[in-house]
Amino acid sequence: MASASLCHSDLMSIGRPDLTDPFTIGHEGAGYVYQLGANCQEKGFEAGNPVGFLYINGCCFECEGCMVHNNLCTNGSPKIAGFGEFGFFQEYVAVDWQNIIHLPKALDPKRSSAIFCAGITAFHAVDSCSLKPGQWLAVIGAGGLGQLATQYAKAMGFKVIALDINDKALQVCQEQGADVTVNSLSRANEYVGEVKNLTAGGVHAAAVFSAATVAYKGAPALIRPGGVLMVVGIPPDSLRVSAMDLVIGNYQLKAESTSIPQRMQKAVDFTAKHQILPQVEVLKEGLEGVNRMIQEMEAGHSSKRMAVVFE
Numbered sequence: 001m002a003s004a005s006l007c008h009s010d011l012m013s014i015g016r017p018d019l020t021d022p023f024t025i026g027h028e029g030a031g032y033v034y035q036l037g038a039n040c041q042e043k044g045f046e047a048g049n050p051v052g053f054l055y056i057n058g059c060c061f062e063c064e065g066c067m068v069h070n071n072l073c074t075n076g077s078p079k080i081a082g083f084g085e086f087g088f089f090q091e092y093v094a095v096d097w098q099n100i101i102h103l104p105k106a107l108d109p110k111r112s113s114a115i116f117c118a119g120i121t122a123f124h125a126v127d128s129c130s131l132k133p134g135q136w137l138a139v140i141g142a143g144g145l146g147q148l149a150t151q152y153a154k155a156m157g158f159k160v161i162a163l164d165i166n167d168k169a170l171q172v173c174q175e176q177g178a179d180v181t182v183n184s185l186s187r188a189n190e191y192v193g194e195v196k197n198l199t200a201g202g203v204h205a206a207a208v209f210s211a212a213t214v215a216y217k218g219a220p221a222l223i224r225p226g227g228v229l230m231v232v233g234i235p236p237d238s239l240r241v242s243a244m245d246l247v248i249g250n251y252q253l254k255a256e257s258t259s260i261p262q263r264m265q266k267a268v269d270f271t272a273k274h275q276i277l278p279q280v281e282v283l284k285e286g287l288e289g290v291n292r293m294i295q296e297m298e299a300g301h302s303s304k305r306m307a308v309v310f311e
Contacts, residue, residue, distance in 0.1 A: 001031040002050070002087040002109035005307035006293050007117055008211060009234065011084050021135055026087035027080065028054035028117040030079040030109040031310075033100075035233075040097045047082060050103040051114040052268065053095045054261055055081040055088075061261065070260055088113075089290055091310060104272035105305070108172065113264050114278040114305045115271055117258055122148035122209070123267040125256040127135050129205035133157030136172065136203040138222050139178070140194070141210030142169035144305040147205060148278055150176045155274040156280065161195060161203060164210075172279050172304065184218065192221045202227060209233050216240075223251045231255035281305040286310075 006026045013025055018173050033049040040111040043264045045051070056070040058079045065072030071080070081093070104111055131137060138145045139155045142164035153160045154177035162173035165185035174181050180198065182191045195204050202224030210213050211233040219229055220242075229251050231239065245251060270276075281304045283289035 001029055001088060001091055001305050002112065002311045003113035003309045004029045004090075004201045005113040005118075005144075005278075005305050006290070006297060008297060010082055011294065011298060013087075013189045024086040024088075024090050025082045026089040027082040029053065029088035029093065030103065030107075030112040030116060031093075032109065033094060036208045037094075037097070043097045044102075045097065045100065050104050052107075052109070052112055052264075053101070054099045054116060054120075054258055056067045056262070057081070057085070057094075057099065058095075060273070061096070066258070066260065067262075069257065072308070085103075089287060089308060095185065099261050101261070102236045103263075103266055104268065104269055106272040107268070107277075108276060108288075109275055110309050111280060113143075114148075114280060115268070116219065118144050118278060118305065119271055119276070120150050120264060120267045121145060121232060121256060123152050123270060124228050124263065125149060125207045125209075126152045126158075126258055127266075128208065128254055128256050129228050129230055131158050131204050134265045135205075136161065138163060138203040138206035139173065140164075140206055140215050140219055140221070141212075142173045142181070142209045143167065143302070144278055145209040145232065147172050147295060147304075148276065149175055151274070152176050152270070154192060155276065157272070159199075161198070163191070166300065171175075176279075186209045195222050199224070203224075204228070205230060211235050213237055220245065220251055224249055226252070228252045228254055232257070271277060277299070281306045282309050284308065 030052045030225045059070040059073030059076045060075040081087045139162045160178045162178040163179045163182045170181040205228035207230035213235040296302045
């Protein structure tokens with residue numbers, strides 16, 4: 001491992017009642033090939049190669065389910081790093097070769113861990129909105145995912161409005177090119193009207209990277225007729241949408257995630273070409289700092305991605 005970073009969804013694996021023994025979290029990582037398994041000798045990898053990788057192992061990577069999401073495999077036994085098997089906050093990990101991709105020279109493994117969940121997810125989300133250059137994207141949730149989405153959107157030529165309740169996170173989005181930033185808490189009574197006036201009727205797409213239920217409740221009001229509501233953040237409760245809104249085309253509903261290994265190349269190539277990297281706070285105390293990292297994220301104090309770099 002060269003680096004491993006914390007994702008908000010890692011918090012879902014902490015405190016599970018079925019976990020009674022020590023468990024390693026983490027599903028975002030990058031590193032170097034250390035050793036090849038018996039079935040990997042002719043797969044294009046050599047010891048020392050800098051690589052990034054996804055986090056679901058044990059599936060077949062070929063069935064109809066795997067072509068949608070590896071969690072849906074019908075032939076194997078998918079296991080998610082940091083959830084169903086030990087995660088990436090450790091010095092060495094075993095990963096199925098189908099899940100691995102060579103890192104371009106432009107991407108340093110010590111800074112690239114967040115790309116292999118947050119970055120790829122953010123790229124897919126922005127790309128799948130199918131916007132045209134000059135159109136408006138609302139990035140709802142200005143944390144690590146939203147900050148990456150802002151960079152991807154600007155590289156694609158879109159206009160970006162970043163919304164959050166954390167001014168420090170919004171400041172990072174602004175530094176990364178957001179055209180407008182809005183604190184949706186301090187301007188709760190005004191921001192919808194302001195966004196609609198600024199965009200001449202509403203954004204063309206709103207991508208929700210926050211896991212807060214209230215973020216989803218407020219998103220449709222920002223979207224112009226026929227626009228896209230992109231689901232990325234996973235709220236604790238079921239998502240409620242209006243069937244009537246969907247039927248009459250008030251907005252379309254889409255969703256994205258890290259998806260499957262076959263879609264990684266496009267995201268990684270775009271990331272390298274445009275030099276898109278997450279804002280990362282590296283833990284000086286190494287693995288011993290993971291507990292502090294978790295506490296900061298749970299308290300909502302983190303404004304950047306937080307990572308461990310293995311020297």
